[in-house]
Amino acid sequence: MTRGTGSTAGLRGQERRRGAPLRVWIGPAVAARRPQDVAPAPEAPYARTMSNLETRPQEQLCGAGSQGAQVEVLTSRDVPLGGPRAMTVRRTIPQRARSLVGAWCFCDHYGPDDVSRSAGMQVPPHPHTGLQTVTWLFEGEVMHRDSLGSEQRVRPRELNLMTAGRGISHSEESPRSHGPVLHGVQLWTALPASALGDRPSFEHHGNLPDVFAFGARVQVIMGRVGLGGRWMVSPATTHTPLVAAQVDLDPGSDVRLDVDPVHEHALLVDHGEATLEGEVVPPSALGYVGPGRDELRVTASTAGPVRAVLIGGEPFDEEIVMWWNFVGRSHEDVARARADWQVQLEPGADGAAPGHAEGARFGRVDGYAGPPLPAPALPDVRLRPRTR
Template sequence: MSNLERDPAELVAGDTAVIETGTIEVLEPRDVPLGGPRAMTVRRTLPQRKRSLIGGWCFIDHYGPDDVSVSGGMRVPPHPHTGLQTVSWLFAGEVEHRDSVGSHALVRPGELNLMTAGHGISHSEVSTERTTTLHGVQLWVALPSASRDTAPFFEHKVPVVGWLGDAEVRTFVGSLAGSGTDATVFSPLVGAQLTVRAGSTIVVPLDPTFEHGILVDSGEVTVDGTPVPVSHLAYACPGRSSIEVTIGAQDARLILLGGEPLGEQIVMWWNFIGRSHDDVVRSRAEWQLEVIDDIDPDGRFGHVAGYDGSPLPAPELPTVRLKPRG
């Protein structure tokens, strides 16, 4: 999914709060409207001023459950990406994906759509006519410098289901509790959905070389004694081999994300990730010239076949130079 903010900031837009309790930080979301009056609103927990990355994970948007008859659903025109992977994961609904490397696929609950932008790609996302409720997460992974110019490609994977005590585990990136996929990653990562029974406590094994985040989609959740409200993100630094999660009176659904610290600074603006201000300026200029001005629709970002509509112009760049963060 595109970042459709009309005035995207460099890496972080707006102040967000971080609640620190013991060794767990709780990151509060901010609401981001994606476009016009009937467009979706997402709850964004990453990036923010205090924390830009969790391993390679650099962007977490949580949305729904939305009644598409009210919200209008998802209709994101062709737009570009560079230097990242998009990870699409749904709890409810269905989204049609098309991209400039010729992929045409549906995003369904429990199935992973992973798009590697690398040097440059464009894609569109539209919720299908049979979708009545749309609910899920859109995640981005920053590619390390050695891989950020790789040729773009697309993968669709269905993870096997595993169990961790009273938690059903669907691991869409990496492996956990007997669940996982062979989805391509360029730095050590894990990403998983945990559906946990009410009234239970589970101990989640962690790779101690990873930092981790737990996003709460639903339920009353406590992470190592720290309450984590719905749509908030619990952060745990590297060095932990496990984490205890306790669930209240209703079943809970969580997204666990982790990875080795990227160890690099990035510049993230709109839908581009680079390593400098000039990287982003160049990407924006090429998108506008090749696709929006239709000078070379088969250039760096290619052409999205089958989408009925115009591609999305890039916003204006800020008047100050973008600064690397990480």
Template sequence: MSNLDVKPSASVCGGREDVSAAPVRELLTGRITPLGESTRVRRLLPNLGRRMIGAWCFVDHYGPDDIAREPGMQVPPHPHTGLQTVSWLHDGEVLHRDSLGSKQTVRPRELGLMTSGRGISHSEESPRDHGRYLHGAQLWVALPDAHRNTEPAFEHHAELPEVTAHGLHATVILGELDGAVSPGTVHTPLVGADLTLAEGTAARLPLQPDFEYAALAMSGRVDVDGVAVTPGSLLYLGAGRRDLSLLADSSASLMLLGGEPFAEKLVMFWNFVGRTGEDIAQAREDWHTGNRFGEVHGYDGDRLLAPELPPTPLKPRGRER
């Protein structure tokens, strides 16, 4: 799970001063970004309009892509610091390898959760004998300062709790939803859930008023609080809600992301999350010198090189425009 932009921008995000306590409806569109040899993703976070939703700080949506005659996802070994990566699939398979020695195939509706802590490296690839379609989301969760230098870890959870109602089926990926708690390790109050709605479903989903939320369309069209959300878009909902209305004229699926507004200011650059520009520069140096991040074994190819740092000092840009 990587930002493969060869000229990534550095941004400072986090802080609660720009988070409205009242519900809002901000429809954000993603930008198309290459990921590996043949995969294109829609990058929803960070976005020019918004950079975080709770501790969620990075969201890519990809597919459904027909990869029957393509290599599919091929992301060479690369480093991470200060975050957790979340792999979530609707179709296809992704083989995860990391510098801890983990080797795990992640399948649809299974949670692949990697905690980078002080530093880890990993690769992701479609297996050589892969299915026809690839469709999913890749997300990052920022680690709070108390945990950002923790020991790295990888978790795979094939069974996740579910919440059901008439026409609605929810899988709790991380955190808690309506009393159902994911086994995935979290370090801040948050929620991530995958929602499937049958044709004609009208439902109200319980929320926590002190969380800010967003809805990411995966397939089909869902009216979320009266706003049509389609694949390639993310609806930011703000905070102060106790429930959320959903209406699906046809079968559809979406992801619900939320959490307490993240109080700490972060610096994000490439695949690193730190607190200062010096944090980022040190992580980049450690990756190039072979320190801290370990080695990924078994990937057929070279590892990624970190891009050059921007020539100007990092400037806070806040959570909104």
């Protein structure tokens, strides 16, 4: 683990175990509630941007994918999220072709969307376990509140990083004075098994390192990345070796990013005509390259600028079960987390931990006016990770 300079708690060194592909369940969408401390509006189009939800539950059976230097282009799928006038995000992972890039297990790309006549993002309190959430914006603002007492506004080129550990709850919403556009990405990393019982933590980093060279600006979000022989290291806490960075290219730019050759990498293109190692990666698609390269060539056509997000990390081979907002190692892990959340909403809910006190695991989010989100029902079949 690398410890950042933000506020952290209960973090320790990690051990890695070689495992298998994963099985992912995606839950149904739930309509949002409108808080009283944000701009009133008749709808909340970003009701579920920060949660792993779809309108109908379905199983995603995912393999680890092949390794190597050849570029694999993964197209996104449109995922409608909750509410009577649901917005849509573009999801690249997880999917059948590839479930993970390093420890990155979830990647949603949204906007740019006009939120000038709505309340913008409205995500009521909801739980997480076994993961880190990364909120990264290109345009707009989001207010984060969590059960640790954190209250933090995040703006473009600033990082909000929440580490769930054994359990945390949080809300995210557009401030009352939010701008007309909301645009960004939501990323999750899976925590290794040795961090699943850790205490939750939250960090905000508002001045992350960047470098300008060769018609490019590269800003590190997590981990480390280099450009022109200059390495940038993020102060953000990581639990496995990984990297994330925003890459902006002027028209016609041709750059080589310095990266860790042990890592696999993927480039999510936000806009512009980009290539990764000579392969065209369309907007909202993910270009994947396996381990074995110490640099990645990224180019922009002369037609216009490019903005992209690089993610990567040491291949994460532990078995995990991911369902709704929970990451665990077994069906029982997920079922217990769901029950422990539900008992906060419905005292006496079946399956909660013995002797569970209301709010003991996930806590309470103060400052959000509406009620928390109930968990969807578990699927009728057992959630199990697959073995190789």
